[in-house]
Amino acid sequence: MSGGAPGGGLLVIGDVVTDVVARHRTPLAHGTDTAAEIRTLPGGAGANAACWAARSGCADVRLLARVGAEAREWHEERLRQAGVRPRLVVDDRVPTATVICLVDASAERTLLTDSGAALRLSPADWSPSLLDGVGRLHLSGYLFFAGTSRQLASVAMQSAVERGVPVSVDPASAGFIKELGADRFLASAEGVETLLPNADEARLLTGLTSVSDAAAALSRRAAVAVVTLGGDGALVAEAGAVTARVPPVPARAVDSTGAGDAFTGAFLAARLAGADPAAAAAAGCGAGARAVATVGGRP
Numbered sequence: 001m002s003g004g005a006p007g008g009g010l011l012v013i014g015d016v017v018t019d020v021v022a023r024h025r026t027p028l029a030h031g032t033d034t035a036a037e038i039r040t041l042p043g044g045a046g047a048n049a050a051c052w053a054a055r056s057g058c059a060d061v062r063l064l065a066r067v068g069a070e071a072r073e074w075h076e077e078r079l080r081q082a083g084v085r086p087r088l089v090v091d092d093r094v095p096t097a098t099v100i101c102l103v104d105a106s107a108e109r110t111l112l113t114d115s116g117a118a119l120r121l122s123p124a125d126w127s128p129s130l131l132d133g134v135g136r137l138h139l140s141g142y143l144f145f146a147g148t149s150r151q152l153a154s155v156a157m158q159s160a161v162e163r164g165v166p167v168s169v170d171p172a173s174a175g176f177i178k179e180l181g182a183d184r185f186l187a188s189a190e191g192v193e194t195l196l197p198n199a200d201e202a203r204l205l206t207g208l209t210s211v212s213d214a215a216a217a218l219s220r221r222a223a224v225a226v227v228t229l230g231g232d233g234a235l236v237a238e239a240g241a242v243t244a245r246v247p248p249v250p251a252r253a254v255d256s257t258g259a260g261d262a263f264t265g266a267f268l269a270a271r272l273a274g275a276d277p278a279a280a281a282a283a284g285c286g287a288g289a290r291a292v293a294t295v296g297g298r299p
Contacts (some may be wrong), residue, residue, distance in 0.1 A: 002235075004147075004255065005266070007133055008060070008062045008133060008135020008136070008165075008272065009059075009060030009061065009062060009133050009134045009135060009272075010050070010053050010057075010058050010060065010062070010134070010135065010136050010138065010268055010269070010272060011062045011063075011064065011130060011131065011134045011136070011137050011138070012046050012047075012049055012050040012053070012062065012063045012064070012066075012138045012139075012140070013046065013063075013064045013065070013121070013137070013138070013139050013140065013143065013153065013156055014044060014045055014046015014047065014049070014050075014065060014118075014139065014140025014142065014143065015044040015045055015046045015047065015065060015097055015115075015118035015119075015140055015142050015143075016042070016044045016046070016047045016063070016066075016067050016086075016088065016096065016097070016118065017043045017044035017047070017096070017097040017098065017118065018036065018039055018040065018041075018042065018043070018055050018071055018075075018096050018097070018098045018104070019040070019041045019042065019043030019044075019098075019101055019170065019257070019296060019297065020039075020099070020100045020101065021038065021039050021040075021041055021101045021103060021255065021257060021296055022035045022036040022037070022038045022100065022101065022102050022103065022296060023036055023038075023103045023255065024036040024102065024103070024104060024105075025105045026105070027104070029147050029274075031288055035259050039295060039296070040297075041296040041297070041298070042075055042078040042079075042157040042298060043099060043101075043257070043258065043297045044065070044077070044097065044099075044140075044297075045140045045141070045142055045170065045172055045222070045260075045261050045297065046063060046065060046140035047063060047065060047067075047079065047084075047141070047298075048139075048258045048261035048262070048265070048297040048298055049081070049138060049140070049170070049261040049262075049264040049265040049268070050062075050063045050082075050084045050265065050266025051079070051082040051083070051265065051267040051298045051299055052261060052262045052264070052266055052269075052291070052298075052299055053081070053082055053265035053266070053268050054083030054084050054115050054265075054269075054270035055082070055287075055299040056196065056263070056264075056265060056266040056270065057269050057273065058269040058272055058282065058286060060133065060274075060275050061083060061084045061085065062085045062086075062087065062130070062134070063079060063084050063085070063086050063087065063088075064087045064089075064121070064125065064126075064130060065087075065088055065089070065118065065121070066084070066088070066089040066090075066091050066098075066117045066118060066120050066121045066125065066183065067088050067089070067090060067091065067096045067117050067118075068090070068091055068094060068095035068096040068116060068117045069090050069092055070096065071095070071096040072088055072090055072096075072097055075088065075096070076088055078298075079115070080285070082298065082299065083241035086126075086132070087124045089121065090167055091116075091117035091120055093120075094116050094118050094120065094287035095115050095116050095117065096117055096118075097114060097115050097116035097117060097118035097119075098111070098113075098114045098116060099111050099112065099113050099114070100112040101255075101257050103255050103256070103257065103295075106253075107253035107254055107255055107256050107292060108256060109256050115146070117208075118142065119142065119143070119145065119146035119149045120146075120148055120149065121143065121146065121149045121152045122148045122149070122151065122152055123151050123152050123155045124175055125144065125152060126152055126155050126156055126159070128163075128277065129151070130156075130157045130164055131160060132164055132273070134160075134165055134202075134237065135165065135168075135272050136165065136166055136268055136271065136272055137156065137157070137160040137165050137166070137167045137168070138167070138168045138169075138170070138268055139153050139156065139157065139167065139168070139169045139170075139192075140172055141168060141169055141171040141172030141176075141177075141185075142172045142173065142176070142227050143170075144169075144180065144185055144188045144189065145172075145173070145176045145179070149187055153188065154188065157191055157192070158191075158292075159163075159291070161191055166192060166194065167191065167192045167193055167194075167277070168192060168194035168195070168196060168264075168268060169189050169192045169195055169196065170195070170196045170197070170260065170261075171183070171185065171189075171195070171196070171197045171201040171205065172194070172201075173201075174198075174200040174201050174204050176202050177201060177205065178204065181262060182205045182206075182207070184205055185205065186205060186221060189221075189222075190221075191261075192222050193222060193223050193224065194222055194223065194224040194225070194226065194271075194277075195218050195219075195221070195222045195224070195225045195226070196226050196228070196260075196263075196264050196267070197218070197225075197227055197228075198227065198228045198229075198230070198260055199211045199214075199227055199228070199229050199230070201217060202214035202215060202225075202227045205218065206218060210225055211229065211235060212235060212237075212242050214227065215227040215235045215236075215237035215242055216237045216240055216241055216242055217236065217240075219237035219238050219239060220239075220240045220243070223238065224236070224237070224238055225237045226267065226277060226280075226281050226284075227252075228258070228260055228263050228284070228288070229239065229248075230248075230256075231248055231253075232245045232248055233245065233247045233285055234246040234247040234263070234281045234284065234285055236277045236281050237280050238277065243277070243278065244276050244277070244278035244281065244284050246278060246281040246284075247285070248284055248285055248289070249285050249286045249288070249289035250289065251288075251289035251290070251292050251293050252293055253292040253293070254285060254292065254293055254294060254295060255292065255294065255296065256291075256292050256297045257291075257295075257296060257297045258267075258291050258296065258297020259288045259291045259292050260277065260288070260296065261291075261297055262284075262287040262288050262290065262297075262299075263281075263284035263285065263287055263288040263291075264282075266283045266284045266286065266287035266288075267280045267284035268280075269281060270283040270284070297299050
């Protein structure tokens with residue numbers, strides 16, 4: 001069954017993470033205490049994007065991810081409550097991925113990441129039948145930063161391309177791209193229809209200092225490149241040229257965790273509903289604004 005028709009489901013392959021979010025109003029005091037508000041929340045770039053897609057009107061959102069046995073039931077329940085159909089592979093050897101999000105007074109976040117089970121997804125966890133009824137496949141960029149999950153991403157992408165299902169990738173982390181290498185990341189993402197980097201990731205992937213030039217260059221590798229600019233909106237590029245500059249939606253920022261995931265989820269939901277890339281990016285900016293106004297990465 002080909003899944004490229006508008007209105008099909010969205011399959012996200014990515015990470016489910018337990019987020020420990022610590023909001024501190026004063027700079028971290030090295031070697032002693034810093035007062036903070038701390039909450040444990042469900043997160044993960046892939047899971048967050050799936051939840052935002054469901055919140056944005058996509059009626060059929062599915063998520064393939066790997067978790068430790070200790071947190072499977074909690075994560076499954078939270079995903080179902082958000083309108084996502086989870087397919088969580090249980091890893092008996094390592095725990096669920098955990099991220100400590102340090103959020104400062106400006107709402108900027110610094111992440112300490114233990115990838116745990118997330119990047120242990122493997123080709124054995126994949127079946128082409130997962131694409132039945134799917135109109136788009138989205139891959140979290142974190143998959144590309146470990147050998148096993150990178151193989152899974154390649155197999156899933158090949159299955160989607162064979163069926164005519166468009167594939168999108170969120171590069172996910174400038175820090176991890178530096179470790180892996182931009183060329184290696186782009187080679188692994190060969191064949192994607194849409195790239196969704198932020199400005200830092202776009203510059204790093206292209207070696208260009210101008211975000212507009214970077215977006216244009218990336219759209220020569222994928223049909224569509226959408227570069228998020230935080231509080232400045234987004235750029236859309238197609239066929240080697242910037243085709244739209246999408247203004248931001250004003251918001252009072254509390255926590256920037258998951259803002260990019262919110263953009264991605266709303267963008268993909270809009271594309272599945274038939275929106276063009278510029279209109280979908282506008283929907284993404286709206287979701288990003290809602291995301292920064294709340295603590296954590298989920299709707």
